[in-house]
Amino acid sequence: MSVSGLSRVGAAVWRAVARLVPAGRRDWVAAVWAEAPEVPPGLRRLAWRAGGVRLLAREAVMVRRIGGLLLFAVAAGLVVRVTWPGSSASVDTPVDRVYAITMVLLLAGLPLLARWFLGPPDNRPARRLRVGCYAVLLALIPATVAVDQFATTPPRGGADLRVYLLVAGRSSRTPWGGGIVLLVIMALYVAAILWMTSRRSRVAPATLAVGTGAGLALGLVMYAVAPLGLSKDATNPWLPGSDIDPLMLLAWLLVLGAPVAAAVIADRHYTASSSSPPSVGARIRQVMAAGLLVSLTGALVVDVLGTGTTAVMLREAWLRNWLYHGQHLLYGVQNLSADLRTVPAIAYGHQLTGSVDASAFNFICVAFPLIALVLSALAALILWGDATAGQGHPRPGGGGPPGPEPAPGGQLAGTR
DSSP: OOHHHHHHHHHHHHHHHHTTSOGGGHHHHHHHHHHGGGSOTTHHHHHHHHHHHHHHHTSHHHHHHHHHHHHHHHHHHHHHHHHOOSSOOOTTHHHHHHHHHHHHHHHHHHHHHHHHHTOOOOSHHHHHHHHHHHHHHHHHHHHHHHHHHHHTOOOSSHHHHHHHHHHGGGOOOOHHHHHHHHHHHHHHHHHHHHHHTSSTTOOOHHHHHHHHHHHHHHHHHHHHHOBTBOOSSSOOSSSOGGGGHHHHHHHHHHHHHHHHHHHHHHHHHHHHHOSSOOOHHHHHHHHHHHHHHHHHHHHHHHHHHHHHHHHHHHHOHHHHHHHTOSSOOOTTTTTSOGGGOOHHHHHHHHHHHHHHHTTHHHHHHHHHHHHHHHHHHHHHHHHHHHHHHHHTSOOTTTOOSOOOOBOTTSSBTTOO
């Protein structure tokens, strides 16, 4: 490679590194770059630029960002390795491979686009929310693939095949259609989280904290209600019968009340922390962001916990025996003849029912945001109506419509 080629490579490396520099240090970067032409061309100029890159790499923020990129690359590689089935007979194997690779590319590419066009997160709650959501999504990829592979791989024969035809044979979904819908849902989740944690969105740190906290509570309660999906065939293993009724009531209260409560609290925090009365548009932004964040966080929490529990149950007999202790017969096994209700068939029925019912978590990921958007929009309309009505109220101090102006002689105009 010629000297000019080396210079072009050095310039490209410098521009790439400069994008990772904090905004407060970019003037210093520009100064170092501007002084490079003063150095004699060739290897000496290339060494000058390499020294500048080395100094930039010592910045604490740079170290964190480079470390975060390396950790993400390692985690993404492990995710692809774990989710890549060997010789599976599942019809969804190509779909799962495309899903895993596309999700990793989305998680790697969308943050870069968000940083360039929307700005990076500028507060601690925003950074923590991004890291938490990325950890959840990376853990969700292998769990989703493992559960889907089990649910779409028919056994060779015997009682297991009859159970499979009774349980999994009822669903008539197209593999590519379900995979595309799931990718669109997760892409919208990533885009929404990146937007609300960006600098340009102007969502207050208190709003992010309130919405995330309420969403965590909602997700944990929903997971306790439905740890293995929602279905009439599978009951809650640790709260059977009417024991789950109080928790179900709490779950409904959180689904319908948590977005509204988070919106009200976020609006009060935002109004109290502002030095001057904020505009109605800024308050509505906080209300909508808090309500939506509750649903996004809650749906992600219940999805990763429920799908992860199902994926572990498929492999670990101790968890399956703990969840379904005793002679707990699910749909499919109940329809077998008595001579086919063996211990392996019962265990396979539990595994298959859990893997099929886990698809309900995808419905939760759609339903929760829709409910939250409707409730948050109602709260925003109420806020806008109150603000509009307040503008038409008479001014304090006995104000009202102004009377006739006094005439120059001290009398009111129009009087004698």
